Amino acid sequence: MKTSEIGQYVDQLLEMVINETIPKGPHRGSIFGLVDSVYSREGCDKRVVVFGGGTGLSTVVGGNSRLAEWPENPFVGLKQEFSTMDVVVCTTDDGGSTGLLLKELPMIGIGDFRKVLLSLILSENLQETYGLDDVATGQLVRAIHAVFNYRFPEGFRKFRCVANPLLLLPQDLRKTVPRPLSNLLISLGTYISQGGDGPTISPGGHCLGNLMLTSAIFKSAGRTIDHPPGLAAITEGIELLSRAIGVPPGTLHPATATPGQLVLRYSNGVAVRGQDKSAITRRHLPIDRVSIECCDAPLVSPAVCNAIREADIILFAPGSLYTSIMPILQVPAIVQAIRENRKALKILGANFLVQAGETDISRRRWNRGLYVSELVEAYGHNVEGGAEGLFDVVLSANLEHISGDVLRNYALEGKSPIYLDRSRVESLGVLPLEATVYSPERLKRAGVIHHDPQKFALAVRTLLVAHQRLGLNRKHASSRTIPARSSNNTVTGAPPLCCYYREADAVLAEKRFHPRSLREIMREIIWENRDIRITHLKFFRAAQIIPASRWTRSKEWDNVLGYYDPEDGLLKIHEQVSDDPERIRDNLLIALGESLLGQYVEGRCWVNPENGNQWGARRYEIRLRPVEERRCFLDDGALRTYLRLARMMPKPHDPNTFGITLNDREGFLPPGLLFGLLYAWYLNNAYGEIMEYEMSLLRWPPQKLIPYQLEERTRKQALVRFFRNVVFQHRDE
Structure with a gap:
């Protein structure tokens, strides 16, 4: 069969099975035999490895x-369809409760683990562990769900409900929690509460499930918070909670035990962490492009690699x-294990809709x-060696049966379906x-x-x-056109994010802020923008709000209301923006x-060009201080490179004087202001x-620009x- 014929055949099979469009019963040959095989639960004993997050x-x-x-x-879900499953979770999450933990502790991002841990609960495991009937099992699941998903309000500092999580439950649910599970949750909560043996974690803004998992991991690591918990401690912590809430042991794994953060590079060349x-x-x-920065070479559990190879x-x-x-x-050991498995069926699950900031703009x-x-x-x-051997299907x-009203509502939010261009795939x-794998109940109830x-x-x-039956992992295409990354781009040696935050905080503690709220704003800026x-x-010694009467910044060039004054080393913010946190x-x-440019300028002035001013021209010049007096982030070579990029050219016979000649009405950003902007x-x-x-010129393809624009x-x-x-x-790269 040709690729297109196989696709149509399997599409039909999927719709028949999922939508139950044919009667169950014995059939002979063709597609009906495959339907019967699915209904007979063939393949439930096979091993599945799932990658993802969120x-x-x-x-x-x-x-x-x-x-x-x-x-x-x-x-x-999958846990009910397959008896053996390994779930490998992304560890670079740094938002919400996880981000707060990463500020304080040297650890991997665990926010996605809480969600998956709950989703993996099996009724038979709870019943076997605690001797429950179906009704009691349902009540216990409600209690676990309520505890693990509870989020403390921002700024909340009381530890009573951390030390005893069951206090968050209504009385009727509290009684359904077996004593062994109750004792474990109290033990873990007490460990990270004020006066406990572990790291004290203020609960404000945290999901309680994240705190429980963090406590389990650090308790397994032996109370140390000087360096990241090792693979054994992370595994032991996950297993402790897994067994307690009915998750099959050995099911949930971190992609790597090594802390790291994501780095995204956009098409204009900007890379952000x-x-x-x-x-x-x-x-x-x-x-x-996507890459990760890790504390060390990404460490992967041998159990994960073995599961991938045997899947x-x-x-x-x-x-x-x-x-x-x-x-x-971006973890080489995982990619290698996937490629080494040549027998598995490898499936890429595509999203329904484009995602803002990720898949909403095509390259x-x-x-x-x-x-x-x-x-x-x-x-x-983005993957070292390309997509070869990663997936077959x-x-x-x-979505052809989704109403236009629903799609229109998504379009108003900037979301559109991800189009399946079959021939190119x-x-x-x-x-x-294609298959109808969405929830009709939620579509009818909530329009989503x-x-x-x-x-x-x-x-x-x-x-x-x-x-x-058909061997879907056979390569039917005669050629491949997927571009391939030739080398791994994982950076190692980066400190844990908590070390970065503490070091930044220590530097800020040496500086004066007026009002004091500026210090907290600066701390938030630094955490949110870890490229700093x-x-x-x-290079600054203080930051303060300046009254309008003392604002001396010239407005000849701009109306920017914040600047660095090299004379006194202050970051100065105009009082006009004092009531607007974003400004x-x-x-x-x-x-x-x-x-960052420090005191790099010895003097600046306007001079008449050599040909006089008959064309309305004018020239702006700066003279550099001696290197030892600049107190500048850039060394001499980097500073001179930057000035040339800012259109400031050195004088032929005076390399320490840089200037630019402008016509009378030509706009210009001085190099200091341009650097800040x-x-x-x-x-x-x-x-x-x-x-x-x-x-904005960076948004235009070069072939559409005239020579001057191309130069710019x-x-x-x-x-x-x-x-x-x-x-x-x-x-x-």
Whole structure:
């Protein structure tokens, strides 16, 4: 059969099984025999390995455990269809409760573990462990769900409900918790409470399940918080909670035990650190590359590698392309194990809709979101060695029966379906398939398109049966066109994020802030923008709000209300923005950027050009201080490179004098202000947004520009590269 014929055949099989469009019963030959094999639960004893993170992963393995109604139907999904399953979770999450933990402790991101841990609960395990009947099991699941998902309000500092989590439950549910589980939760809560033996973690903003898991891991590590818990401690902590709440031991694994963070590079060359930042920053550009920065070489459990090599199905769960799946595939040992398994059926679960900030802008055409073929190509572009051997089948949702009203509502939110371009996917050597794997109940009740865990799991088992008959992992395409990354781009040697935060806090403690609230704002800025190097904080001595009567900054060039004054070493913010936290952050970042140049200028002036002023021309010049007097972040060579990129050229016979000649009405950003604006824009274009217009040429393909614009585009590309490599110290490829 040709690839297209196999695809149509399996599409039909999926719809028959999932929608039960034919009667169950004995059939002979053709597609009906495969349907009977699925109904007879063939393949349930096969081994499945699932990769992912966030809501998508928890939904397909056992239902979305974040939903309030999850306890009403918790025993669904892949865990009910397959007896042996290993779930490998992304560890670069750094938002919400997890982000608060990473500020304090040297650890991996565990926020996604809580969701998956709940989703993996099995009724038979709870009944066997605690001797419960069905009714009591249902009540216990409700209690566990309530405790693990409870989130303390921001700023909450009382430890009573941490030390005894059952106090959060209504009296009727509290009685359903068996004493061994109650004792364990109290033990773990007490360990991290004030006066406990472990690290004291203030509960404000945290999910209680995250605190329980953190406590279990650090308790297993032997109370040390001086270095990250090892693989054994992480595994032991996960297993302790798994056994206690009915999760099969050995099911849940971290992708790596080594702490690290995500690095995203956009098509304009800007590279930024942090998974959560990618979600809140809107670059309005396609993502070009993904990598991770780790404390050490990423350590993977041998059990994970063995499970991958022995798996019958390897599944990439639906979820965030660049922040849930791709970080896992930056771990070389995992990629190698996937490629070494040549017998497994490897399935890529495609999302229903494009995701803002990740898949909403195609690298091929910026006026639309990614197609399914571009999802496949993204793996080739971001994984060492390309997408070869990673997956055989891509499973997409069949949305043809979704009403126009629902799709219109999504479109109003900037979301559109991910289009399955079958022929192009086939040309990449991957079999494209469609199935109705969304939840009709949630569609009818809430008007949203979400994966149905039972339908998705049934689709996976159907594909396994089809694979056993048809060999879906045979490569049908005659050629492959997926671009491949030639080398691994994982950076090692980065300190744990808590060390970065503490070091930054120590530097800020030596400086004066007026009002004091500026210090907290600066701390938040630094955490949210971890591309800021610690050395960037050493060139100012104080920050303060300046009354309008004392504002001496010239407004000849700009109306920016924050700057660095090299005369007194202050970051100065105009009182006009004092009631607007976002504008304070904006101007603080600009002023911080300016401070990196220190006292590099000995003098500045306007001079008449040599040909007089008959053309309305004027010339601006600066003279550099001697190197030893500058107190500048940039060394002499880097400073001179930057000035040239800022259009300031050295005098032929006076290399310490730089200048630019302008016509009478030509606009100009002095190099100090330009540096500050670029610094803020690079970190978060929502701040230095005044630079969005200046840098907009980077959005245009070179072939559409005239020579002058092309020259300007090249210069601005060089500026971005300078900030990426020199100022923010990203490793270039």
